Amino acid sequence: MALLNFILRRALSAIPTLLILSIFVFLLLKLLPGDPAIALAGEDPSPAAIESIRVKYGLDQPLPVQYVKWLGGVLQGDFGVSIRTKLPIGEMLAQRLPVTLQLSLQAMLIAIIIGVPAGILAAIRRGSYIDVTVTTLGLAGLSVPSFWFGIILIMIFAVTLGWLPSGGFVNFTVSPLENLRYTFLPSLVLGTAAAAIIMRHTRNSMLTVLKQDYVRTARAKGLNERIVIVRHALRNGLIPIVTTGTLHLGELLSGAVLTEQVFGIPGFGKMIVDGVFSRDYAVVQAVILASAAIFLLLSLIADILYVKLSPRLQA
Structure with missing residues (x-):
């Protein structure tokens, strides 16, 4: 209750x-x-x-x-009709949302796979060359513009090597493999910046937790260092990571404008850019409002996860 x-x-x-x-x-x-x-x-x-x-x-x-x-x-669920395409805006949102949602989820998965282990490793090896290297790479990931990084990846993997397509989109229901080929590069672009943020928060959180008395007690009992990190430190260090990850997913959903434009992904980003250039205000309003509602929903999910991880936060 x-x-x-x-x-x-x-x-x-x-x-x-x-x-x-x-x-x-x-x-x-x-x-x-x-x-x-x-x-x-x-x-x-x-x-x-x-x-x-x-x-x-x-x-x-x-x-x-x-x-x-x-x-x-x-x-009433009626966002109006686009003055440019003459289509109901609600239908346009329903078509574009799964595209941006898939792109954002893939980017967040990449960010977690890279950022969490890197942050833990940097915290455990604080002050070492590993910590310095991870921190430097994280700073580079935050500093590099997404559109520039996307163009570089296209030049390497699409133009030079020919391994992946340079842009476009194939629906997952049409061909799952082709869908992943077309969305990997844009997901990597978005996920790299998110990984840098998650890495920094993971490192700071783990550094704080590793100084706690219960961690020192676990080590004094002779427990294996891996058990101390995974069972005792990581669980309590997850709360800020959940904050960052959940809220940044909302930012990915609403902020992938440049990346979707570079790779020609027909998601929310391209929809809002087309709406601005064509003065289709109803479309722009609908996209921004839908993005804000999704962001608030993710914030609510983050709050629920807080409570599950630490029930004292209910107060």
Whole structure:
């Protein structure tokens, strides 16, 4: 019951956040230069054609009225219709979300496989050349721009070696193997930066835990060092790692714009860029709001994992 109340409190606290975010997104996009009606009307449109488009899409109404209508539709699961593709935005989100979700999950898997062992190793060998090397590589992973790293990987593995495709996407249901070939490089680009962050947090967390009395006691009892690290230190050091990993997954879902553009991945990133360039504000609003909702959901999942790992956090 305590866990259920905890979840309900966290879930209810997310509602005002989403509401405020929806207002800011709606108003900020209206401040962007350009008129979507003119962009939609094509070259040399007549004033009557532009006005008819404004009336058709409700762009002639006051901003508060437009916002209330948009929010009312969103609450009913209706995000409107794209003025560029004429498709329901809800269907577009449903098509693009699995692509970005797969890319983000693969990137996070790569980040965990690289970052957690590297962070543990750096903490155990603190001050050694291994620690210095891992820390330096982590700093490089944070500093290298994702688009530049993506281009370098394309030049090496696609152009020079010809092992992997340079871009595009194949649905997993069509060909699982081809899907993995097309998504490996962009996942590696995203996962490298995430691995650097996870490595740093893992190292710092493990350094703190390894100084605790219960770890010294376990060593004094003559336990094998591997048992001390895995059974005693790592479990308590997982909480900040869970924080970083879960929240960074939300960042990957909402922030893979440049990587998806470089590799031509038809996910949320490409969808929002196309929406901005075509003045398709309803699409941009829907993507940002959906990304924020996913991020808040992942934050809730992280909170639940905290409680499971350390029940005192319920208080």
